[in-house]
Amino acid sequence: MKHEQWKLFLAPYHQAVEELKVKLRGIRAQYELHHTHSPIEFVTGRVKPVASILDKAKRKGIPLDKIEEGLQDIAGIRMMCQFVDDIKAVVDMLKSRTDLEVVEERDYITSKKESGYRSYHVVVKYPLQTVNGEKKILVEIQIRTLSMNFWATIEHSLNYKYSGNIPEEIKVRLKRAAEAAYSLDEEMSQIKGEVQEAQVIFSRKTE
Numbered sequence: 344m345k346h347e348q349w350k351l352f353l354a355p356y357h358q359a360v361e362e363l364k365v366k367l368r369g370i371r372a373q374y375e376l377h378h379t380h381s382p383i384e385f386v387t388g389r390v391k392p393v394a395s396i397l398d399k400a401k402r403k404g405i406p407l408d409k410i411e412e413g414l415q416d417i418a419g420i421r422m423m424c425q426f427v428d429d430i431k432a433v434v435d436m437l438k439s440r441t442d443l444e445v446v447e448e449r450d451y452i453t454s455k456k457e458s459g460y461r462s463y464h465v466v467v468k469y470p471l472q473t474v475n476g477e478k479k480i481l482v483e484i485q486i487r488t489l490s491m492n493f494w495a496t497i498e499h500s501l502n503y504k505y506s507g508n509i510p511e512e513i514k515v516r517l518k519r520a521a522e523a524a525y526s527l528d529e530e531m532s533q534i535k536g537e538v539q540e541a542q543v544i545f546s547r548k549t550e
């Protein structure tokens with residue numbers, strides 16, 4: 344595909360990511376307005392770069408004319424939460440929405456990946472309104488705590504640096520760091536009530 348063809352192909356993905364970022368950030372704004380704990384801390388989104396799409400399609404043996412169905416994360420959203428319990432609340436919230444349909448779930452929290460990666464992945468079909476009618480776009484939403492996100496971001500950049508072959512010594516440290524991130528989530532869960540009360544008081548004070 345030439346540059347212009349990729350641009351046309353990716354345009355609806357960009358549109359879907361932008362719309363979902365606005366919608367999902369709006370949930371946090373609603374909680375803030377009511378001074379109640381928001382299960383969502385912040386939301387980011389991206390469209391996979393062409394080079395990464397080509398790499399992943401090759402790695403998974405997906406022909407280019409099948410990437411629309413075969414690659415579920417061309418459009419990607421990340422929703423960060425403070426507490427592990429918030430993740431379930433976010434997933435339930437997504438399932439109850441009428442503007443998207445959850446089609447797949449991958450729970451890498453109850454069963455973490457070999458690398459130490461933890462996150463909850465939900466694949467949704469998002470109906471996008473285009474000038475040529477409705478087009479359903481697959482979007483992968485990754486829901487994780489701040490601590491899981493910290494770990495995943497660091498590990499992702501190391502993976503990039505070492506082209507997927509992280510030296511054994513660093514791998515061991517990363518596994519230890521993953522355990523530390525897990526402990527942090529556990530500890531924070533224990534004082535969740537305290538933290539939430541403090542945040543509500545603080546949000547009223549700063550208004």
Ligand code: 0O2
Nearest residue numbers: 391395399415416449456458459460464494495496498499
């Ligand atoms: P990027 O740069 O984040 O877009 P597969 O890639 O085959 O393992 P699949 O079937 O596409 O997985 O779906 P999955 O596992 O739900 O989603 C893969 C995405 O999850 C990755 O996208 C990462 O964003 C994240 N992820 C999965 N495993 C790890 C991990 O061990 N470490 C980190 N840091 N992230 C992980 P991409 O395409 O790899 O990259």
